[in-house]
Amino acid sequence: MDGVPTVSVLLPLAVDGPYTYRVPNGVTLSPGDIVRVPLGPREIIGAVWDDVPDGSVGHNRLRPVAHRYDAPPLDPTIRKFVDWVANYTLTPRGMVLRMVLRAPGALEAEHDIEAVMLSGKPPERMTDARRRVLEQAGDGAPWSRAALAAAAGVSPGVVSGLVEQGSLTLVHLPPTPVALPPDPDHAPPRFDDGQSEAAAEMRRIADAGLFGVTLIDGITGSGKTEVYFEAVAETLRRGRQALILLPEIALTTDFLDRFARRFGERPAEWHSEVPPRQRERTWRAVAAGTVKAVVGARSALFLPFPELGLVIVDEEHDSAYKQEEGVTYNARDMAVVRGHLGSFPVILSSATPSIESRVNADQGRYRRIELTSRFAAAKLPEIRAVDMRVHPPERGFFLSPVLVQAMEATLAAKSQSLLFLNRRGYAPLTLCRHCGHRFQCPNCSSWLVEHRYRGQLVCHHCGHHEARPERCPACGTEDSLVACGPGVERIAEEVAQRFPEARCTVLSSDMLGGVPKMRAELETIRSGGTDIVIGTQLVAKGHNFPLLALVGVVDADLGLAQGDPRAAERTFQLLAQVTGRAGRAGGDSQALLQTYAPDHPVIAAIASGDREAFYAREIEARRTAGLPPFGRLAGIVISAAERASAQAYAMVLRRAAPEEGPAMVLGPSEAPLAVLRGRHRFRLLVRAPRGFDLQDFLRSWLAAAPPPRGNVRVQVDIDPQSF
Numbered sequence: 001m002d003g004v005p006t007v008s009v010l011l012p013l014a015v016d017g018p019y020t021y022r023v024p025n026g027v028t029l030s031p032g033d034i035v036r037v038p039l040g041p042r043e044i045i046g047a048v049w050d051d052v053p054d055g056s057v058g059h060n061r062l063r064p065v066a067h068r069y070d071a072p073p074l075d076p077t078i079r080k081f082v083d084w085v086a087n088y089t090l091t092p093r094g095m096v097l098r099m100v101l102r103a104p105g106a107l108e109a110e111h112d113i114e115a116v117m118l119s120g121k122p123p124e125r126m127t128d129a130r131r132r133v134l135e136q137a138g139d140g141a142p143w144s145r146a147a148l149a150a151a152a153g154v155s156p157g158v159v160s161g162l163v164e165q166g167s168l169t170l171v172h173l174p175p176t177p178v179a180l181p182p183d184p185d186h187a188p189p190r191f192d193d194g195q196s197e198a199a200a201e202m203r204r205i206a207d208a209g210l211f212g213v214t215l216i217d218g219i220t221g222s223g224k225t226e227v228y229f230e231a232v233a234e235t236l237r238r239g240r241q242a243l244i245l246l247p248e249i250a251l252t253t254d255f256l257d258r259f260a261r262r263f264g265e266r267p268a269e270w271h272s273e274v275p276p277r278q279r280e281r282t283w284r285a286v287a288a289g290t291v292k293a294v295v296g297a298r299s300a301l302f303l304p305f306p307e308l309g310l311v312i313v314d315e316e317h318d319s320a321y322k323q324e325e326g327v328t329y330n331a332r333d334m335a336v337v338r339g340h341l342g343s344f345p346v347i348l349s350s351a352t353p354s355i356e357s358r359v360n361a362d363q364g365r366y367r368r369i370e371l372t373s374r375f376a377a378a379k380l381p382e383i384r385a386v387d388m389r390v391h392p393p394e395r396g397f398f399l400s401p402v403l404v405q406a407m408e409a410t411l412a413a414k415s416q417s418l419l420f421l422n423r424r425g426y427a428p429l430t431l432c433r434h435c436g437h438r439f440q441c442p443n444c445s446s447w448l449v450e451h452r453y454r455g456q457l458v459c460h461h462c463g464h465h466e467a468r469p470e471r472c473p474a475c476g477t478e479d480s481l482v483a484c485g486p487g488v489e490r491i492a493e494e495v496a497q498r499f500p501e502a503r504c505t506v507l508s509s510d511m512l513g514g515v516p517k518m519r520a521e522l523e524t525i526r527s528g529g530t531d532i533v534i535g536t537q538l539v540a541k542g543h544n545f546p547l548l549a550l551v552g553v554v555d556a557d558l559g560l561a562q563g564d565p566r567a568a569e570r571t572f573q574l575l576a577q578v579t580g581r582a583g584r585a586g587g588d589s590q591a592l593l594q595t596y597a598p599d600h601p602v603i604a605a606i607a608s609g610d611r612e613a614f615y616a617r618e619i620e621a622r623r624t625a626g627l628p629p630f631g632r633l634a635g636i637v638i639s640a641a642e643r644a645s646a647q648a649y650a651m652v653l654r655r656a657a658p659e660e661g662p663a664m665v666l667g668p669s670e671a672p673l674a675v676l677r678g679r680h681r682f683r684l685l686v687r688a689p690r691g692f693d694l695q696d697f698l699r700s701w702l703a704a705a706p707p708p709r710g711n712v713r714v715q716v717d718i719d720p721q722s723f
């Protein structure tokens with residue numbers, strides 16, 4: 001090609017292959033460099049990729065790279081990671097790169113911060129406003145102009161005037177670092193007998209620094225965090241970066257404090273609540289290797305760490321690690337891949353490991369470390385099933401007399417109770433007692449949930465909401481609408497009626513005030529500012545509530561009713577986690593499970609504390625059915641505005657499926673949510689034996705099938721959450 005130098009540039013768009021560009025004279029470009037290139041009429045950020053540039057494009061048609069950013073290049077491991085994730089999830093590589101280039105502003109060089117300070121030169125003319133500014137600045141420290149004006153109670157013009165006159169001088173300060181280096185030896189804990197062996201193992205694993213997966217399988221309150229902090233410490237000593245993933249990081253602020261108590265400094269944070277500017281600075285500092293420890297949500301896995309030496313996935317069983325939209329990936333599994341590509345250890349931690357991780361440990365692919373007692377001899381709560389057929393609540397109420405009595409005793413002892421119900425709002429269904437009309441979402445196949453505080457009926461899937469009417473829209477009868485079943489708001493109403501003196505806190509993800517309000521409420525609970533907590537799954541996750549002595553599960557059967565084989569696993573995990581919130585700081589505690597099916601294996605396993613029985617049963621059921629992790633599974637969701645088009649294309653795909661071979665195609669059937677946001681959804685499931693190249697199978701099948709037309713969309717979901 002006449003020796004014209006070219007490069008491949010991957011762009012953060014829904015395209016798989018990189019584009020070829022010309023390298024301008026005098027510029028050197030290497031894989032990983034972040035560049036800006038022309039695309040049509042605009043310019044776009046991309047990254048130089050490893051692919052050999054396409055030589056077939058005539059050099060007179062090649063456009064040059066417009067700019068190379070003065071930013072740390074993406075290292076080979078993350079480039080391989082992008083390719084790997086794209087290949088595994090059947091998404092265009094550009095879409096995965098987009099998750100890496102999440103903070104484009106980070107590419108601009110960081111500017112110094114401008115500040116003003118006293119020069120000592122008096123102003124030519126003194127005014128009242130000027131005097132106040134000079135007094136305020138009197139301690140000689142640098143101020144930002146805006147802060148100084150605000151502190152002195154003057155307009156910014158007054159400060160500018162003093163700068164022009166020379167009474168205030170401009171100074172330039174380097175930006176404050178995103179996070180100071182954590183000190184691995186700041187405050188190592190004293191481990192108890194149950195922990196010390198596990199902690200030593202953590203140090204050995206991190207010191208060796210080789211790829212391998214370790215599952216810390218320890219009961220709630222056994223001190224798993226302190227144990228895996230040892231691996232973080234060892235990684236820091238080796239000068240490498242460490243990443244800790246948490247499922248609900250925005251609500252886990254006390255985790256940052258815990259980290260700071262152990263390592264002397266807070267880690268950098270990465271999640272959707274971090275303001276954009278801060279995210280950009282964090283991205284850049286991670287890429288530069290100056291940030292050594294990051295605590296983040298699943299998306300932190302795509303940060304461009306150059307020296308990553310450890311990933312910890314806390315609460316590894318949590319379904320929040322699965323991203324369901326765009327690139328559908330499970331961050332727990334992709335963390336293992338990243339460790340493999342980067343040759344470093346990965347640690348998974350949970351009190352209720354996923355069946356997948358447990359089987360991987362049993363079969364020797366993962367190392368397993370068990371912690372079987374609570375830290376400092378704190379006792380697990382005594383767990384009991386309350387048979388609602390024997391101890392029914394009074395009419396119109398939802399709490400059994402057994403639970404109410406336990407709450408009275410807990411209140412009298414000045415301890416805290418927690419009522420858990422995984423249902424937001426007031427009532428999950430509203431119907432007309434006259435004609436039987438039920439309020440349904442116009443866009444989704446789901447009932448509208450009444451939210452009484454807001455006076456609305458809300459769809460929990462698409463957000464559709466409408467005012468609760470006075471009369472039934474179907475038959476016109478007045479005052480005929482009844483709320484069926486409880487949500488947390490309704491339980492709060494019952495509690496207020498039964499315990500008018502008690503201080504009560506409701507915690508659910510749709511609270512007015514959002515995350516800041518939730519954080520404040522969590523702090524109120526921790527510090528004893530409330531007597532009775534009523535909450536959704538938000539309260540089940542990882543929190544330490546030291547005063548909690550009673551957990552009441554309002555409806556332990558909720559979730560078991562679904563036909564999904566994963567329902568049992570999820571319910572088991574949720575119940576074990578929520579009951580595990582009690583008694584963490586010592587003292588006697590109890591958990592009561594309200595149920596109509598006390599003999600159900602999940603309820604029985606929780607009540608008897610025999611978790612091994614539960615795992616053995618579930619694992620056997622999966623093995624027999626050839627379900628993950630004993631087989632491979634993919635979902636293909638076909639959606640369209642009209643039901644008929646979605647179904648028709650699902651049939652087309654089904655017929656195009658290869659007949660031969662070990663993969664089995666099931667369906668189409670209506671997807672778990674048959675209508676979502678106005679789109680009808682059908683699903684095909686593909687089941688194949690372990691070791692089968694499912695991606696290859698899907699790729700050739702989908703490529704050979706007639707393409708979807710009109711508004712029909714196809715979304716592949718490898719390892720779907722429900723099956």
Ligand code: ADP
Pocket residue numbers: 189190191192195218219220221222223224225226375544584
């Ligand atoms: P888990 O994550 O296993 O449920 P945590 O790591 O939250 O348990 O530990 C439970 C409690 O015990 C926390 O308050 C924690 O600070 C405390 N703890 C655990 N190990 C130690 C230790 N070695 N020294 C001091 N406190 C500890």
Ligand code: ZN
Pocket residue numbers: 441442443444459460461462463464677
């Ligand atoms: Zn809806």
